[in-house]
Amino acid sequence: MKNYFSSDFKLGVLGGGQLGRMLLAETQKFDIHTSILDNNVNAPCAEICNTFVVGNLLDFDAVYNFGKTVDVLTIEIENVNLDALDKLEEEGLAIYPKPKDLRVIQSKARQKNFYFDNKIPTAPFSHFAYLEELVLCIENNIIDFPFVWKAARFGYDGNGVKIVRNFADLESLPNVECITEQLIPFKNELAVIVAKNADGETTTYPVVEMEFHPEANQVEYVICPARIKESVAKKAREVALKVVEKLDFIGLLAVEMFQTATNEILVNEVAPRPHNSGHYSIEASYTNQFEQHLRSILNLPLGNTESKVAGIMVNLVGEEGFSGDVLYQNIEEILKIDGVTPHIYGKKETRPFRKMGHVTIVNADVEKARATAQKVKETIRVISK
Amino acid sequence: MKNYFSSDFKLGVLGGGQLGRMLLAETQKFDIHTSILDNNVNAPCAEICNTFVVGNLLDFDAVYNFGKTVDVLTIEIENVNLDALDKLEEEGLAIYPKPKDLRVIQSKARQKNFYFDNKIPTAPFSHFAYLEELVLCIENNIIDFPFVWKAARFGYDGNGVKIVRNFADLESLPNVECITEQLIPFKNELAVIVAKNADGETTTYPVVEMEFHPEANQVEYVICPARIKESVAKKAREVALKVVEKLDFIGLLAVEMFQTATNEILVNEVAPRPHNSGHYSIEASYTNQFEQHLRSILNLPLGNTESKVAGIMVNLVGEEGFSGDVLYQNIEEILKIDGVTPHIYGKKETRPFRKMGHVTIVNADVEKARATAQKVKETIRVISK
Known part of the structure; x- marks a missing residue:
């Protein structure tokens, strides 16, 4: 095994947003040197990674030159220059997820064709x-x-x-x-996160249930475990595993799905990286999705995906009518509640519907967590000063 | 309330070792700008804090000048220049823990006198x-x-x-x-972590049990919850609370104690900061000790100190006979075991008995966790390349 820990090994990450920032918590825990490429000099990762490089993720030279400085390359956003990744891979760089999978996932049309070609249920x-x-x-x-x-x-x-x-x-x-x-009438929107490493070890996280904000079309609550029948959960995990198998995917894949009125499972779309639907895992799971992503791309043994307690995630998005220097109003009120953990993404400026953070609520009892989540949602406001 | 989150507020930390590094995980989660002073340009915190300043913690000018650049000052090591802290406090800087308490704690002789003066049981x-x-x-x-x-x-x-x-x-x-x-014959070495904020809110963590390495006199296992009678645990928490009350302490205080043959509790010593005996809390507790430290010094509401699951911590210290570039031998073997999380402190060089990291083992059942901890201890080796 390659020596990743406190060594001269360098992990590269394309993208320096909140997902990269939460990944850094794990690379810091393991002391894995992490270099990040992002166009924004004030990106959430800029100050806290080992090496920060400013460059456009869609620019061939920026991505290629960055790739030449690292030992393994991964992403926290899928919209990156794939020609640069192809060339880096040809030249021997380990890139996970694989560029060929990113090419399928980058385009919703190619994703849909892939599902049809592989008999994966989708609308x-x-x-x-x-x-x-x-x-x-x-x-x-x-x-x-x-x-x-x-x-x-x-x-x-x-x-x-x-x-x-x-x-x-x-x-x-x-x-x-x-x-x-x-337009499919569905009972539930579900998600399953699957991780697979190069050795072929595969794990799935429990099925989560997503509640959407009716207007902004953004996830409002992610609930783990989903309050669905075991038979539906089993089917959802099987469908997610089939996507990973057919893609021959390595890394972490979040599979978003619909549960129809007749309990069919249809794949909506996938994300080839840690995902909003897995943020609950930081507080609730034995192994959180960011650590699991790291384990999968470095071909380390995968961790236990079970939960210690039920977890619910509430997104913190900028309130309509507010733009500018952010203020998390009433954050001290939610800190008074047991089992509540805010995550602030490090964006200094709020805008309507901008993802500024999230709050995790954990409790041994999922219904109690759900009630607390409602309270959190009604209390904290992301406004400007 | 002061706006700490994604604002221009600056937290200063004296010391940039592993405790500072684990604190940074929490300041990053809350996006609180954190400046760190340490003499070692390669300190574990150097690359991952917002601002890193090189300077001697025992030097008046270094500490004083650093203090003038921050809004609240705290420590991750108690051996710092107290005259500089006194002057900064006089000039209005918020410093937690308070310099007067650090003065008592810095000296074991003053600590012992304090216990006797306040009728706190000690040898x-x-x-x-x-x-x-x-x-x-x-x-x-x-x-x-x-x-x-x-x-x-x-x-x-x-x-x-x-x-x-x-x-x-x-x-x-x-x-x-x-x-x-x-030399007191004792049955158990115990510890209780207490947190108190400026509003006077106080919480105690469950009593933990420490097993020491017989030769190196370093903690080998920290076990939470301690496998002791409820009456003894109650007494230990009361003694720890009395220390905090008599010191009029603000911040996080780890109180190490002996349980004697006759179930008396004697205070051994205290640490005015996150402590080795609380590392288990990162994986096991609803609120980990680093987040609680932050909450206490910023006068935020304190978090729930209960555990989600039982936790055991194993220290990773450099093996005798090895010095130089560190290698965590068999780390991939322990990553295969459920509920095992290594924390690597970011020190590139190992030395005999140097604290290089720790491993947390969590399980719903403390005895199962203890068995896994033994396996972890027997498997991983901190050696040099």
Whole structure:
């Protein structure tokens, strides 16, 4: 085994946002030298990693040159220059997740084709090179309202996703490559995080349940364990494992799924990295998702994914009507409540719906945790000074 | 309340060792800007804090000038220049723990006097300005062998403590101010961590049990909860609370105690900061000791000190016969075991008995955790390349 601990080994991470920041907590715990590339000189990781390099993640030279300085390369955001990764991999650099998997995942259209090709259940879809093509299909009654529109690339957290019910809804959409999906009535939105290392060891985290904010289309609560039947949970884990197997994936993969009215499981989309749906694991799990990501990409033995206690995560997003220097109003009130841990992402400026942090609520009893989560949500406000 | 989170507030920490490093995990979680002063340019905190200043902690100017750049000042090691802290406090800086308490705690002789003055149970002791005075007392039969010798200052982790059974044992001791204590036969060595904030809110952690390495006089296992009677645990917590009350202490205080053959509790010594006996709390407790330290010194509400699961800590110390670039042999073997988390302190060079890290073992069942801890201890070796 390579000696990673307090050695001259260098881990490289593309992206220096909050996911990178939470990963740094784990690389610091293991004393693994971590270099980070990000375009933003004030990125959440900038001051607290071992080496910080400023550069555009979509620029070939920036990514390639950064890759030449590290021993293993990983990502905390999937929108990176893949040609640079291909060349680095050709030249022998270990890159996890693999560039070929990132290529599939970067594009929602390629993701959907992958699911169909591999008989992984997912909602039917159509693919359009431009919005104009979609409009033409609607006008010719090939596509009917309502449907879900998704930008094929660069969507995240509700950006790039919209429910379209009529022609007026189309007007605000950008003229980019997109897919449309049938609007599936579902009971629950679920997620399963799978980790796999190069030795082929594979683990799945418990199924979590996600509650979305109705307007912002951002996750409001993530609940672990999901309050669903064991048979549904089993099916969800099997589907997630199938995605990892068919991709021949190495690293951490978060699989988002719908549970339909008839208890079918349909894959919505995947993220090839630690994910919002796994943040609860920092406080609740024996091995949190960031440590597991590290273990998987370094081909270390994977950790126990079971929970010590139930965990619920509340996202802290910037309140509408506030922009500028952030103030976490009433944070001292939530600190009074047992089992409540705020995580502040290190962004000095708030904007409406910007992800600024999250709060984890743990309790031996999931219903008690859920009640506390509601209280937390109603108490803390992310505003500006 | 002062706005600490993602603001221009600056926390200063005197000392940049492993305790500072584990504290940084918490200041990063809350995005509290943290400046660190340490003499060692390669200190464990150097690369991962917001601001790192090189300077001698015992030097008046270094400490004073550093203090002028921060809003609240704390310590991760108690051997710091107290005259500088007194002046900073006079000039209005918030310093926790308070310099007057550090003055008592820095000197084992003053600590012992404090216990006697405040009727806090402790072993009888004698105080000597130099070793030569002690030798004179033995020669005149005022002190009898065996006894425990302790350097009055700068002792830590077994350094500065020795059991003296005869004149030969005296030869290796330095000619410094010291105390001697009666050798008390004890059943258990226990510790209780207490936290108190400026509002007067006080919490105690569960009593832990310490097992020492017979030769190195360093803690080998810390076990939470201690496997003792509830009545003894209650007494230990009461004694620890009395120390905090009598000192009028603010911050985190670790109180080390002996449980005698007759179930008396005697205070051994205290540490005014996060402590080795509380490291288990990172994985096992609802609020870990580093977060609690932060909450206490910033006058935030204190967190729940209960445990999610039982926790055992194994120290990783450099093996005898090895010096130089460290290698954590078999670390991948212990990573295979459920509930095992290594913490590597970021010291590139090992030396015999140097504290290089620790491993936490958690399990719902303390006896299972204890068995795993033994396995961990027998598997991992801290050697050099």
